[in-house]
Amino acid sequence: MLQLNQIEKVFYEGTPDERKALQGVDLTLKEGDFVTVIGSNGAGKSTLLNIIAGVLFPDFGAVSIDNKEVTFIPEQKRSKWIGRVFQDPMAGTAPNMTIEENLGLALGRTKNRSILRGVNAKRREEFQELLSSIDIGLEDRLNTKVGLLSGGERQALSLLMATFTKPRILLLDEHTAALDPARQELITNITKELVKKHQLTTLMVTHQMDQAIELGNRLFMMDEGQIIFDADEEQKAGLTVEDLIQEFQKIRGKKFDNDRAVLSS
Numbered sequence: 001m002l003q004l005n006q007i008e009k010v011f012y013e014g015t016p017d018e019r020k021a022l023q024g025v026d027l028t029l030k031e032g033d034f035v036t037v038i039g040s041n042g043a044g045k046s047t048l049l050n051i052i053a054g055v056l057f058p059d060f061g062a063v064s065i066d067n068k069e070v071t072f073i074p075e076q077k078r079s080k081w082i083g084r085v086f087q088d089p090m091a092g093t094a095p096n097m098t099i100e101e102n103l104g105l106a107l108g109r110t111k112n113r114s115i116l117r118g119v120n121a122k123r124r125e126e127f128q129e130l131l132s133s134i135d136i137g138l139e140d141r142l143n144t145k146v147g148l149l150s151g152g153e154r155q156a157l158s159l160l161m162a163t164f165t166k167p168r169i170l171l172l173d174e175h176t177a178a179l180d181p182a183r184q185e186l187i188t189n190i191t192k193e194l195v196k197k198h199q200l201t202t203l204m205v206t207h208q209m210d211q212a213i214e215l216g217n218r219l220f221m222m223d224e225g226q227i228i229f230d231a232d233e234e235q236k237a238g239l240t241v242e243d244l245i246q247e248f249q250k251i252r253g254k255k256f257d258n259d260r261a262v263l264s265s
């Protein structure tokens with residue numbers, strides 16, 4: 001359902017600062033695939049998500065969603081099909097709007113309207129039910145401004161906003177990295193539940209190697225703008241963090257280098 005063919009992305013081409021962020025990336029995801037993505041420093045993980053989301057356009061290659069080419073369709077027009085949660089809990093929500101207004105905004109995005117005017121009783125009930133499903137008490141705070149929520153609560157809301165409209169693809173960009181361990185676990189559990197509930201095709205970048213092994217049915221390892229290792233469900237089942245590091249060394253002939261990687265929990 002998602003296909004990338006021969007994607008190349010170069011920054012500052014032809015200058016001394018030239019960076020080859022993606023070099024001939026090919027990938028095909030099936031409906032419902034949940035892929036975790038790990039990689040060395042500057043491997044191209046965020047660039048890959050930006051190309052899929054339409055934040056960046058590739059210099060070469062093509063992106064297709066549901067067999068429709070979307071390579072140069074801008075981010076705003078793709079937002080109907082794509083849900084995204086960023087590392088920064090402040091990034092996915094509007095702080096001066098209430099929880100219910102933020103949910104209305106997320107709904108409006110999929111309906112090609114900037115915002116649905118007002119929130120009627122029926123919709124309020126739906127939002128309450130939705131918030132109850134993640135079980136952190138937000139259902140009683142529909143009129144609370146989002147700027148007053150904690151980082152974990154905000155990230156949980158961002159995740160809900162990115163998923164309840166059932167996007168075709170969910171992109172998670174180190175979305176637990178800025179949280180403390182207890183909140184990381186909470187958000188990881190909510191992620192698992194929401195992906196399963198809506199059967200979402202998901203790409204999740206993480207620097208926690210054990211999380212990358214535990215979650216999902218497929219794992220990509222990236223280095224220097226390429227996917228160098230693609231483990232399917234069966235291969236992934238027996239993997240350890242040590243195996244991944246060794247695999248990297250075997251394939252690339254160098255040490256795995258990511259100063260933010262968490263190698264074990």
Ligand SMILES: Nc1ncnc2c1ncn2[C@@H]1O[C@H](COP(=O)(O)OP(=O)(O)OP(=O)(O)O)[C@@H](O)[C@H]1O
Nearest residue numbers: 011019020021039040041042043044045046047048
């Ligand atoms: N907007 C940009 N302008 C210039 N160079 C960029 C830009 N975005 C990314 N790069 C460069 O492209 C390469 C890939 O970056 P990217 O952020 O995709 O890597 P990453 O795997 O997400 O890295 P990290 O794990 O360190 O966050 C890096 O060399 C980076 O410096």
